[in-house]
Amino acid sequence: MNNPYAQYQMQNIATAPPEKLLIMLYDGAIKFLKQGLKALDDKKYDDFSYYISRTQDIISELMVTLDMDYEISKNLYQLYDYFMYRLIHGSVKKDRQSIEEVQKHLEELREAWVQAAAVKEKSIKDEG
Known part of the structure; x- marks a missing residue:
């Protein structure tokens, strides 16, 4: 891997705390949904399916990494x-509303995690 930017990104991911990784996953899912909606608008259905599939991959990752003791x-x-269900529906039916619904929820969850990470960071600084 000779690309310095790619090396930087890989290092950033490898050293990121769990809450930062979680936010990065949300960012990726939201980005793919936006790209998918644009592809849908442009009637580029192969691209639309690709971006929805990438979003589903991220949501699957979010699902399998949950600690079910909580x-x-x-x-x-x-x-x-539910997001997976709505994405499948949106993908099959080319239903913009289903995709936008998931995007809205992901954006809200992302913001909640950003706030939680900030509280955690502040409490760590206060202890130190």
Whole structure:
């Protein structure tokens, strides 16, 4: 890998704390949904399917990494499962509303995790 930018990105991912990785996953899913919606608008259905599939991959990753010992993880799992259902529906029916619904929820969840990470970071600084 001779590309310095790619090397930097890989290093950034490898050294990121879990909350940062989680936010990066949300960012990726949101980005792919935006690209998918643009592809849908442009009637580029192969691209649309590709971006929705990439989003589903990320949501699958979010699902399998949940620690099911916590009640919130069970709730998140059900929510992610619903997102998968809506993405499948949106993909098959070329339904923009289904995709936008998932995007909106992911953006809200992302913001909640950003706030939680900030609180964690502040408490670590206060302890140090």
